[in-house]
Amino acid sequence: MEHKLKIKLIHDEAKLPYRANEGDAGLDLFSIEEKIIKAGEAELVRTGIQIELPEGTEAQVRPRSGLALKHSITVLNSPGTIDEGYRGEIKVILINHGKEDFKVEKHMRIAQMTIAQVLQVQLVQAEVLSNSDRDKGGFGSSGK
Numbered sequence: 001m002e003h004k005l006k007i008k009l010i011h012d013e014a015k016l017p018y019r020a021n022e023g024d025a026g027l028d029l030f031s032i033e034e035k036i037i038k039a040g041e042a043e044l045v046r047t048g049i050q051i052e053l054p055e056g057t058e059a060q061v062r063p064r065s066g067l068a069l070k071h072s073i074t075v076l077n078s079p080g081t082i083d084e085g086y087r088g089e090i091k092v093i094l095i096n097h098g099k100e101d102f103k104v105e106k107h108m109r110i111a112q113m114t115i116a117q118v119l120q121v122q123l124v125q126a127e128v129l130s131n132s133d134r135d136k137g138g139f140g141s142s143g144k
């Protein structure tokens with residue numbers, strides 16, 4: 001693999017992100033703490049890791065479908081954005097959409113992180129934009 005993702009474990013309980021199967025897009029993130037997320041509420045959950053992304057990339061923090069389906073637990077700000085230059089601890093905002101409180105266990109895989117390329121663009125203010133077939137149609141303009 002030519003791109004390297006540097007990971008620093010900053011807590012005794014921290015684990016390296018986990019790729020369940022070779023070729024998986026998502027690297028699972030582990031919680032380093034036990035935490036109750038009350039029904040309808042959100043909590044910030046620690047992973048105990050810091051990362052250094054390859055140049056020109058971002059990481060996205062996404063929900064795990066199993067937690068969503070079985071416990072209505074998802075990532076509130078999905079996909080969470082980890083900027084290339086961020087060197088702080090990665091944390092996950094989990095929200096409990098269910099009717100029952102949910103307990104995050106230590107070492108539970110709470111979310112998954114994907115790495116994506118970022119196109120850096122120069123901002124150009126313009127008075128005129130090019131024509132297109134779609135024009136201003138959106139929000140269901142093309143029908144069902």
Ligand SMILES: O=c1ccn([C@H]2C[C@H](O)[C@@H](COP(=O)(O)OP(=O)(O)OP(=O)(O)O)O2)c(=O)[nH]1
Nearest residue numbers: 061077080081082083084086089090091092093
């Ligand atoms: O789920 C997340 C989302 C963000 N971050 C970290 C990495 C990211 O680079 C930084 C800022 O995130 P974001 O840009 O989404 O938040 P903001 O509210 O715009 O804060 P800032 O003003 O610091 O950019 O926080 C996380 O650890 N987890």
Ligand SMILES: [Mg+2]
Nearest residue numbers: 081082083086
């Ligand atoms: Mg920001």
